[in-house]
Amino acid sequence: MKAGRFWAWVVFALGAAYFFIPLIATVEFSMRMRRGVYSFDAYKVVLGDARFQATFGYSVLAAVFTIVLGVLIVVPAAYWIRLRLPQLRPIVEFITLLPLVIPAIVIVFGYIRMYGSNSPLPFLATDTGTNALLVIGYATLALPYMYRAVDTGLRTIDVRTLTEAAQILGAGWGTIISRVILPNVLIAVLSGAFLTFAIVIGEFTMASLLNRPAFGPYLQNIGANRAYEPAALAIIAFAITWGCMSLIQILSRFAPKSANRPN
């Protein structure tokens, strides 16, 4: 038993070292911009760069639109499948997994062929259209995470009985989704939203090929031309992702508790 615990700690230490050593090295390197002393110069340069602010702002906005689009599509779809079409669940799960196996580059080339300026739906003919297409693309990339998060949330409540209880009390579909279903899966939706946010902030392929001023292409550009700033940017991006994960953890404590679960 004691030997087992010792080896468990060894494995844990090795895993932690594998994770933290490169991270610490990157932090250390990012602070070496000023010769001979540690400083946050690289961070100041990055955060003061107008292109950083513009691209980061663009990606945050794109992430917000992607989350809204994802919630509007996924929550009613996952709800309806659980309520009325459970036989379709395996098919829908398969479809939502496709973005994991189809590379983003294939999707974006498909978009360019389908929605070019000469097509019946010329999304790419205008900046607004291209931005909308990018958000749609992001929503597709985030689909596996958003769908699973929402579906897991729905699994924790008795969707059918709660729906019927609300219906018999006079509620219509809008009220049922907004006041009964959504509040009870809100934490799951937020989990999906933060995962979507993390994906969109770092996404490169779609933004680059659609020529959008997003954070991903900016990261790549800085990485190719500077020494210390890419390390600082990597740490900033990492902090954003971890911030999102922490928020999911914090918010999950406020999830409505199932009546069948003890306090």
Place this chain on the structure above:
Amino acid sequence: MADPFLSIQHVRKSFGATTVVEDFNLDVERGEFVSFLGPSGCGKTTVLRMVAGFEEPSAGKIVVGGKDITRLKPNQRNVGMVFQAYALFPNLTVAQNIGFGLKVAGMPRADIDARVAEMLDMIKLPQMADRYPYQLSGGQQQRIALGRAIAPKPKLLLLDEPLSALDAKVRVSLREEIRSIQKKLGITTIFVTHDQEEALSISDRIAVMYGGKAEQVGTPFEIYNRPATKFVANFVGTLNVLEGKVTDAASGKVQVNTQEVELKGKLNGSKSGDMLSLALRPEAISLGRQPGRDASLTGEISEVHFLGSVIRVRVGIGGNIVSLDTFNNSATPPPAVGEKAEISFSSSDMLVLH
């Protein structure tokens, strides 16, 4: 007779090739408490769900207060319902749960608060307004669900096995509370249960269902004492069934094993030589010959169970086993297994099952 408040007329429900409810008819008076009693899969919940609007009948119609509601959506019917699984909204407090239907109906806030307080008093949980469902016991949750169902003053209250998930003690107290609230409000109520004791104890009338049909509709007294079919007789209460042969149809004589009993005028339509199933409730049988009992059979005691205040005795009469209970008498020891015993009963208590 005045028009019934709820009228279920020739209702049928099929799922694909399977028919789960077949030509179901029932009229319920205003303020009446009617139970649907039957085993699992008999169609009782399906009928209730059709009244609620969750299932659409394949044929027939449902009329409430003179209005055909067959094709109305559940949220247009003004019907209250309590579910087996409570179905309280986990994200809302007790007060918000009870006020949900009122808020949906657009009632002013002050009126909602007043009605919620009234409901909490009625279900005797006035101190629970700010609790969440997960902080309540099963019995408390079901009371809240009852308060929520009746808060919008529905025309009809539907109870879908509301006591099944509760422990025995709570079940008894809550069923009495449900009945008392129902009487106080005078609300027409349909109660679905598979528990005969529940149905017998609180209903004005019971519809015993089997195979998607109502086998018999009647008061608890009628259902128990005058079962119309073999199924009802077997399903409701404990029943001793004896196989007999009509020996003289004219005088009502039936042979059970090798002994003869006379069932004056009860053999309606049977001919001499016909085989019959005869039924006797345990409480209609006495051990030994008793005054006022005009029929008797003799057998051998096969089992004796001492249960404290009651002694359960089983007597074998040929291939038939008759079970009866006698009160414990400290002055008399219980009968012994293997003893010869005579059982007596009134021939009028014997049921002929078809």
